[in-house]
Amino acid sequence: MKKLILSLTIALASFLGFSQDSGVSITVIVDNVTNNKGKVSMALHTADTFMKSKGIMSTETDIKDGKVTLTFKNVQAGQYAIMVLHDENNNKKMDYMENGMPLESYGMSNNAMTMGPPQYDDAKFEVENEDLTLHIRF
Secondary structure, three states, X not given: OHHHHHHHHHHHHHXXXXXXXXXXXXXXXXXXXXXXXXXXXXXXXXOOOOOOOOOOEEEXXXXXXXXXXXXXXXXXXXXXXXXXXXXXXXOXXXXXXXXXXXXXXXXXXXXXXXXXXXXXXXXXEEEOOOXXXXXXXX
């Protein structure tokens, strides 16, 4: 009886463990952070959240030697964009000059640099069934 219960427990745990891993991983590398102050934060966006609200996933990390690597896991197939911010003063927001220009470094997927606010169509990319690695530059 103990062996049967143990076997069922192991089988159930294995099933639940595999069922939680659906989707792909998106690894993002930024290797031109100007200093190690503060944190780098990233958000994964859909067209509905881009420049309007928090991303559907977000993460942050400390900076080491001007480089960071972060991963979004279990991302479903679809179209997304990633925004990255070097929050040097750890105030959890982008700081601006009086004229509206950003004081802190930022970047987005496809390394699109535009005059004016970032646009989703410039930063969007497709997630299918394979893990992705993106290099974003400030």
